[in-house]
Amino acid sequence: MRLEPAARADREGAPCPALDEPVAHPGPADRPFPTNSNAAPAARDVHAARRHRELQQWHARLRLERQLHDGAALRISALALQLGLFQHRVPPGEPELRDAVGTLQDELATALQELRDVAAKIYPPLLDQAGLGPALRNLVERLDAPVRVTAGPERFGAAAEGAVYFALADALGVDAGALPDEVRVTRESDHLVVVVSGAGVGLGELIRDRAFPLGGSVTGPDVRAAEPHGVGTIVVRIPCE
Amino acid sequence: MRVALAEDGALFREGLLMLLQAAGHEVVAVAAGGDELISLLATTPADVAILDIRMPPEPDGGLITAERLRGKYPEMGLLFLSHYAESHYLMRILEIGTDSIGYRLKERVGSVEVLSDTLGRIADGEIVIEPVLAKRLVERPRGQKKDEIAALSEREVDVLRLMAEGRSNNGIASQLVVTPKAIEKNIANIFAKLNLHTDTSEHHRRVLAVLTYLRSQRDGS
Incomplete structure (x- = not known):
């Protein structure tokens, strides 16, 4: 999913209030694309610019999700309460009116659920609030997938966490038959490291697509070693923010 | 019933306050955050x-505040409201307590009847879980969970039931008239049979064991 317009708005707009550190911090490891058009950009400048753009997109997603929650969703929840008060004040002789208010409340609950579903596709609130461990456990629980998730409470930044989460969510959503056995999340200095065992080639590709723009590296699965099932172990390393 | 309320969203807080009053409850404290609520409750039961x-x-101010309230006033019921019904939060809530506690979606307590029923059950010592979440937990790989509970001995089921009532190892031991050491052994067997692996803390495994038991109970009913 690409969110180009939002990412552009992000660049011009206010800084993301949730971030302890700014998204862009030009330095040796993360320099924006050179503005001097005469100079051919070095490969690492291109990579840094790509990572910078990708970080901004993830933060734009996060901000959209929070906007849905803090704006529309809270307003609708409060409206449901006001309807409850209204229902309480309906005179006893008006059962139809009472029921009609109840139906309206149910409609509001359905609208809220639809908002939650949309928000979860933009950026899962549980991933934002509680991190990769709880979000991945929730994902396998909902899909009823026998995947073991091992993760501590560490946080790695919205982009790295989002990349890993969505790669696995895509893989599980596409082909539930090709589930990995285990996902293990750890930190190695300033990198998020995810080891996925029992993973197929397809999952490797999905993870590469998400990890490379963030300057991440992916090894495996070396399926030759794991014939005949065609599965192996993937190791993903993504720099934290 | 005497009810205290902490919610940072002004619109929702005002709405809930009016609904509580319409339901005939006495709202003894209203706050926009946990710390404020705790200082209000220092003088008002x-x-x-x-x-x-x-x-x-x-x-997660609600969870932190709840831990403090449970420590200070063990008898006080706790009702968590959230925009999300997630088993992650249910676990954390059950770590705070397994009695007089509830977890519901904000838009689902929007009637006098539901609100009063929820508060009443919590005041009576029950666990109240948002039905959509309880349903999701119950509809998970049922066969496996049932087998797990079925694998427990009669004594282990007794121990698990008492754990679900929120009793400590010593409390369970005195209830069953055995030594705490024997209870520890029972609990280790329960964890092993329920496949609660050693990569999680003892306390977390205890909560998971209780949850498994609660799920199996719902299956039976």
């Missing part, structure tokens, strides 16, 4: 505290 999970102190 309440039967149940209603807490927004996500409020100050950030990030």
Whole structure:
């Protein structure tokens, strides 16, 4: 999913209030694309610019999700309460009116659920609030997938966490038959490291697509070693923010 | 019933306050955050505290506030309200307590009847879980969970049931008239049979064991 317009708005707009550190911090490891058009950009400048753009997109997603929650969703929840008060004040002789208010409340609950579903596709609130461990456990629980998730409470930044989460969510959503056995999340200095065992080639590709723009590296699965099932172990390393 | 309320969203807080009053409850404290609620409750007793999970102190002020309230006033019921019904939060809530506690979606307590029923059950010592979440837990790989409970001995089921009632190892030991050492052994067997691996803390495994038991109970009913 690409969110180009939002990412552009992000660049011009206010800084993301949730971030302890700014998204862009030009330095040796993360320099924006050179503005001097005469100079051919070095490969690492291109990579840094790509990572910078990708970080901004993830933060734009996060901000959209929070906007849905803090704006529309809270307003609708409060409206449901006001309807409850209204229902309480309906005179006893008006059962139809009472029921009609109840139906309206149910409609509001359905609208809220639809908002939650949309928000979860933009950026899962549980991933934002509680991190990769709880979000991945929730994902396998909902899909009823026998995947073991091992993760501590560490946080790695919205982009790295989002990349890993969505790669696995895509893989599980596409082909539930090709589930990995285990996902293990750890930190190695300033990198998020995810080891996925029992993973197929397809999952490797999905993870590469998400990890490379963030300057991440992916090894495996070396399926030759794991014939005949065609599965192996993937190791993903993504720099934290 | 004497109810205390902490919620940082002004619109929702005002709406809930009016609904509580319409339902005939005495709202003894209203606050926009957990710390404020705790200082209000220092001078005013309440039967149940209603807490927004996500409020100050950030990030999960409702959970932190609940831990403090449970420590200070073990008899006070706790009702968590959230925009999300997630088993992650249910686990954390059950770590705070397994009696007089509830977890519901904000938009689902929007009638006098539901609100009063929820508060009443919590005040009576029950666990109240948002039906959509309870349903999701129950509809998970049922066969496996049933087998797991079936694998427990009669004594182990007794121990698990008492754990679900929120009793400590010593409390369970005195209830069953055995030594705490014997209970520890029973619990280790329960963890092993329920496949609660050693990569999680003892306390977390205890909660998971209780949850498995609660799920199996719902299966039976």
